[in-house]
Amino acid sequence: MIELENVSARFKDAAGTVIDAVKDVSLTLAPGAVHAIIGPSGSGKTTLLHIIAGILVPTAGTVQAQGITVSKLGESARDAWRRKNCGMIFQDFRLINELGPLGNVLVPSWFGRNGGTDIRRSARDLLAHFDVPARSGPVAVLSRGQQQRVAMARALVLSPQIILADEPTASVDKVNAERIIDELARLADEGRTVIVVSHDERVAARADHVIEILNGTLNTANGAQTEHAQARGVH
Ligand SMILES: Nc1ncnc2c1ncn2[C@@H]1O[C@H](COP(=O)(O)OP(=O)(O)O)[C@@H](O)[C@H]1O
Ligand SMILES: [Mg+2]
Structure with missing residues (x-):
């Protein structure tokens, strides 16, 4: 379970103007479900997503994940937490x-854990699962859809509990977008917490919870459950 309590994020732009990107957001994100953040x-x-992942520390409020107050950890502890869990x-x-x-898929194994044969095997398996040849030259020459699938394989290589x-689906074609949505749903079915930022209606339609954000403020507390979730029996 991930819990955000009264989370706010304030930035100052180059001119010194204060921007309240996230305002007093409280939110609970359960495992085994796809949570779509739309707006x-x-x-x-993106600010909210980066706060959940511990990339950004909120200027007010707390983020807890599995009992750990991630927002109170120092930078290196947060990095370690994220590498293990996200x-x-x-x-x-x-x-x-x-x-x-x-x-690329092996990059997460550079840090902390040794990049042993298990990780290489799971990297290859994931690339095969995503229909990307493991050795196909630099990723720069791949299609956007293939690059997206490499990025997804990299996100999954250490088997994280939380997927963000x-x-x-923003920069890939329809077929690849459907595929990504299917994969995210499958990861939730495996019991993971899937959080996806999108303004794609297809993502919201397949999500179990839809969290609407407007000018940094939530429109729906705790993410209204979708008809899709009710049909699946997900809470
Ligand atoms: N690092 C930053 N410094 C200053 N302003 C930022 C920063 N990151 C985001 N913002 C501002 O915060 C607001 C929300 O940005 P963002 O979270 O990226 O929105 P979204 O992902 O919904 O498009 C925007 O006004 C953006 O310009
Ligand atoms: Mg964004």
Whole structure:
């Protein structure tokens, strides 16, 4: 269970203007479900996602995950927590262009854990699962859809309990978008906590909970349960 209590994030832009990107958000995110965070551009979705992942520390409020107050940890403890518990799929993928698919999927194994044969095997299995050849030259030459699937394999290689995806369907074609949505649903069915930021109606339609954010404020407390979730019997 992930719990956000009265979380706010305030930035100052270059001119010194204060921006309240996230305002007093309280939210509970249960495992075994897809939680869609939806809202227009600039509404605070990415900021909220980065707060949940411990990339950003809220300026007020707390974030707890499995009993740990992640928002109170120092930077290196937060990084270690995130590497152990979170799989991130960034909007711009953040792949290393010069490396091939396998090299990219193995990046999380550079830190802390030894990149043993188990990790190599799971990297290869994931790439096969996502229909990307492990050795197909640098990822820079792959299609957007293939790059997205490499990013997804990388997010999953250490088997994280929490999956966070930022606009994963925004820059891929319809077939790849459907595929990503299917994968996210499958990961939730495995019992993981899946949090996906999107303004894609197809993502919201398949999510178990939809959390609407507007100007940094939640429209729906705790994420209204969707008809889809009710049909699946998910709480
Ligand atoms: N590092 C930052 N410094 C200053 N302003 C920021 C920063 N990150 C986000 N913002 C501002 O916070 C608001 C919310 O941004 P963001 O979370 O990226 O929205 P969304 O993902 O919904 O498009 C925007 O006004 C954005 O310009
Ligand atoms: Mg964003």
